[in-house]
Amino acid sequence: MGTFTPAARETASLEVTGLGLHISLHTADPGTTGASEATGGSPAYARQPTTWTGGASDGSVAGSEVTFDAAAGTYSHFGIWSASTAGTFIGGGALSSPATLGAQGQVKVTPTVTVNN
Known part of the structure; x- marks a missing residue:
């Protein structure tokens, strides 16, 4: 793989985040399928919407902070849906x-x- 300019990396990350606006919480690496998504709880777990913000031309795009209601357990990953x-x-x-x-x-x-890169 080649080396990409900061602008190209930013464009790629904005394209990826444009595909999904909902964030999930996971108990293990979700891999390529979204496995190990949190469940249960009262109030019940649910995916949360985020707003993506780019523009720094560094290839990194951050979403707005989201808060999940979650049952007892350990949560190590997030997903984008x-x-x-x-x-x-x-x-x-x-x-x-x-x-x-x-x-x-x-x-x-x-x-x-x-x-x-």
Whole structure:
């Protein structure tokens, strides 16, 4: 693979984030299918909408912070989806630090997509 300009990396990351506006929470790496998505809880877990912000020309696009209601457990990854339910899984990544809940609680996530050389 070649080396890309910062502008090309920014364009690529904006294209990827344009495919999905809903963020999911996962108990393990979602891989290429969106596996290990959180479930359950009361109030119940649900995917959350984000707003993507680019423009730094560094190949990195951040989403707005989202808050998930989640059951007790450890959450280590986020995913990007085309819809709030069902939809197409776009991709995901590791949380900057896993969140472990001993009881029902909330997990805050600021998703980021970065295209590197």
